[in-house]
Amino acid sequence: MAKIDIDHVFKTYAGGAQAVRDVSISIRDGEFIVLVGPSGCGKSTLLRMVAGLEEISAGEVRIGGRLVNNVEPAERDIAMVFQNYALYPHMSVRQNLAYGLKNRGTPKPEIEARVAEAARMLELEPYLDRKPRALSGGQRQRVAMGRAIVRHPAAFLFDEPLSNLDAKLRVTMRGEIKRLQRRLGTTSLYVTHDQLEAMTLADRLVVLNKGEIEQIGTPLEIYHEPASTFVASFIGSPAMNLLQGRSTENGFAIGPDLWRLATGPLDDAAITIGFRPEDVTFTRDMRAGPEFLLDYVEELGAQKLVHGTVGGQAVSATATAEFQPQESMRLTVPEHRIFLFSTATGKRLRTPITPMQPAGDFSPVKA
Amino acid sequence: MYRTNFRDHLVLIIGSLMMLLPVVVAFTTSTHEAADIHMNGLTLVPGDHFAETYETVLTRQGGFTGKVTGLTMLGNSLILGLGFAIGKIVLSMLAAYAIVYFRFRAATAMFWIIFTTLLLPLEVRILPSYEVMHKLGLINTYTGLIVPLLASATGTFFFRQFFKSVPDELLEAARIDGAGPFKFFIDILVPLSRTMIAAMFIIMFVYGWNQYLWPMLMTNDEGFYTLVRGIKQILIVWVGSQIPDYNEAFAMAVLAMLPPVALVVIFQNWFIKGLTESDK
Ligand SMILES: Nc1ncnc2c1ncn2[C@@H]1O[C@H](COP(=O)(O)OP(=O)(O)OP(=O)(O)O)[C@@H](O)[C@H]1O
Ligand SMILES: [Mg+2]
Numbered sequence: 001m002a003k004i005d006i007d008h009v010f011k012t013y014a015g016g017a018q019a020v021r022d023v024s025i026s027i028r029d030g031e032f033i034v035l036v037g038p039s040g041c042g043k044s045t046l047l048r049m050v051a052g053l054e055e056i057s058a059g060e061v062r063i064g065g066r067l068v069n070n071v072e073p074a075e076r077d078i079a080m081v082f083q084n085y086a087l088y089p090h091m092s093v094r095q096n097l098a099y100g101l102k103n104r105g106t107p108k109p110e111i112e113a114r115v116a117e118a119a120r121m122l123e124l125e126p127y128l129d130r131k132p133r134a135l136s137g138g139q140r141q142r143v144a145m146g147r148a149i150v151r152h153p154a155a156f157l158f159d160e161p162l163s164n165l166d167a168k169l170r171v172t173m174r175g176e177i178k179r180l181q182r183r184l185g186t187t188s189l190y191v192t193h194d195q196l197e198a199m200t201l202a203d204r205l206v207v208l209n210k211g212e213i214e215q216i217g218t219p220l221e222i223y224h225e226p227a228s229t230f231v232a233s234f235i236g237s238p239a240m241n242l243l244q245g246r247s248t249e250n251g252f253a254i255g256p257d258l259w260r261l262a263t264g265p266l267d268d269a270a271i272t273i274g275f276r277p278e279d280v281t282f283t284r285d286m287r288a289g290p291e292f293l294l295d296y297v298e299e300l301g302a303q304k305l306v307h308g309t310v311g312g313q314a315v316s317a318t319a320t321a322e323f324q325p326q327e328s329m330r331l332t333v334p335e336h337r338i339f340l341f342s343t344a345t346g347k348r349l350r351t352p353i354t355p356m357q358p359a360g361d362f363s364p365v366k367a
Numbered sequence: 368m369y370r371t372n373f374r375d376h377l378v379l380i381i382g383s384l385m386m387l388l389p390v391v392v393a394f395t396t397s398t399h400e401a402a403d404i405h406m407n408g409l410t411l412v413p414g415d416h417f418a419e420t421y422e423t424v425l426t427r428q429g430g431f432t433g434k435v436t437g438l439t440m441l442g443n444s445l446i447l448g449l450g451f452a453i454g455k456i457v458l459s460m461l462a463a464y465a466i467v468y469f470r471f472r473a474a475t476a477m478f479w480i481i482f483t484t485l486l487l488p489l490e491v492r493i494l495p496s497y498e499v500m501h502k503l504g505l506i507n508t509y510t511g512l513i514v515p516l517l518a519s520a521t522g523t524f525f526f527r528q529f530f531k532s533v534p535d536e537l538l539e540a541a542r543i544d545g546a547g548p549f550k551f552f553i554d555i556l557v558p559l560s561r562t563m564i565a566a567m568f569i570i571m572f573v574y575g576w577n578q579y580l581w582p583m584l585m586t587n588d589e590g591f592y593t594l595v596r597g598i599k600q601i602l603i604v605w606v607g608s609q610i611p612d613y614n615e616a617f618a619m620a621v622l623a624m625l626p627p628v629a630l631v632v633i634f635q636n637w638f639i640k641g642l643t644e645s646d647k
Binding site for chain 1: 541546559561
């Protein structure tokens with residue numbers, strides 16, 4: 001049990017590639033932090049620097065208040081779960097679990113007790129004497145978890161531990177990891193590129209982009225208040241709609257269409273308008289938002305996903321299963337659910353949005 | 368599905384016969400008397416001097432000094448074979464471990480230098496090696512027989528390839544589990560290399576067992592004679608009207624063959640197990 005402080009950490013690989021740039025995260029005791037981002041954004045690199053498997057180029061990492069920059073992985077009091085599990089193939093499950101404890105000179109009865117405890121928690125008891133190759137993927141995953149648990153470390157580090165499992169098992173194991181972490185209260189740092197996994201597991205999410213932090217926050221903060229187009233498009237499924245437009249006196253111009261919304265003064269005329277598919281409602285009221293031209297519909301059972309275009313740009317929306325989409329509809333989104341971003345920087349523009357009074361006529365407005 | 372037919376079996380039978388017959392003939396011939404063999408040549412029919420001949424070969428004191436028995440030679444051959452196999456495996460595993468897991472300057476260059484010596488057969492460096500051993504006063508010692516030939520480019524190369532195929536995460540997991548370089552080697556790498564070790568052991572043992580030229584140079588004390596040299600020695604007594612002891616030479620050849628064969632039979636199981644159970 002410990003807090004972890006990552007303080008202005010950089011990683012420059014031999015050859016000059018900068019994989020992590022000025023990352024600072026302060027992780028509270030017992031917190032479950034998920035690092036999320038696209039492939040190659042430096043998630044694993046950051047995690048491995050905390051683990052001690054990769055040298056820290058600049059900055060400081062503290063675990064439980066102790067500076068660990070030059071501390072061997074074994075002495076950092078952490079345990080790591082690898083994507084390919086990295087179980088010792090020639091050892092039985094029992095030996096795999098016990099190996100770390102044995103190396104630390106833990107007394108035998110204590111080792112046995114801890115292995116038994118972990119095996120019980122993870123329902124591994126029937127497999128204790130099997131070799132890893134005689135286990136299914138899910139069971140191997142649990143052994144890898146067990147190897148971390150028996151050590152009673154100050155922190156768990158996970159590097160995409162579920163990505164080798166099939167979709168269904170991934171959901172089960174996700175729940176199991178969350179339950180275990182809650183129960184043990186061990187500080188955890190978890191890497192994934194699956195945004196759903198990130199949302200469901202995290203106490204706080206860290207969204208990384210090209211080695212830098214885009215945003216840190218609780219899943220709901222990040223979902224409801226994305227700091228940039230990158231975060232907005234990465235978190236949430238289906239992804240947020242992002243439309244390129246211009247701010248004009250009469251509202252937002254999206255292609256040839258006009259969305260009659262007013263904002264405070266904007267530095268930047270070129271803006272990106274973002275809104276989530278689940279916040280869209282369709283109407284036939286000509287005075288409502290811009291025109292939506294239907295492309296195709298995906299049935300999800302409980303819902304349907306309606307895909308189309310607004311001003312020539314792709315937009316998707318969720319609708320109830322009963323909804324009957326028309327070829328052409330009007331799209332509305334509650335003003336407080338619309339996000340504005342600077343097209344140039346991708347950063348969120350925090351300006352209030354208000355509806356403009358309709359001009360009085362019922363004909364479609366064109367910019 | 369393809370069903371094997373008579374022709375397939377025929378091919379296999381002919382193949383096995385070609386491999387086995389010389390051995391069988393050597394064995395059956397060895398059970399006759401030397402004079403018989405001299406008159407009738409090789410034979411497939413077993414004779415009735417089996418126990419006698421083999422006992423003589425194993426226990427009769429021969430050589431100029433009259434002190435070397437077949438058992439001594441068998442012992443020497445075993446020492447040479449085992450010494451070679453174990454020494455080469457230990458040395459080449461350690462070398463490969465250093466090359467793969469430790470970052471030091473010119474590691475790759477060193478590896479390639481080792482690798483190119485693969486192309487140099489023993490005969491090329493046999494005289495310099497002899498000279499060195501001579502100066503060190505190691506003629507007529509087991510050390511002198513074994514140590515100069517222990518460095519093995521082949522072994523180093525195969526172990527290097529094998530270590531490279533071991534996933535990095537295993538090393539990382541072991542580091543987090545508190546295993547230092549030595550522990551990782553002993554606890555993880557060596558057990559994982561079991562099948563490689565078995566393969567190397569067979570190859571190197573047979574290589575050591577069959578050494579002829581090097582022991583001949585390095586030792587002139589008959590106490591160091593190996594079986595392979597013993598066979599030659601028996602046939603050399605070609606003085607006057609004496610008939611060479613063909614039977615004994617054959618018996619010794621058969622004996623010389625047994626340990627390597629036994630080794631292959633024993634390790635074969637491991638071999639196949641190791642190849643079919645993918646471990647990593
Ligand atoms: N040993 C290395 N030497 C040089 N560059 C490296 C090395 N390891 C990683 N990189 C680079 O650093 C960047 C970050 O890599 P990292 O493995 O942390 O990505 P990641 O976010 O974990 O991606 P993924 O989701 O695919 O695992 C990548 O651009 C990668 O090419
Ligand atoms: Mg990664």
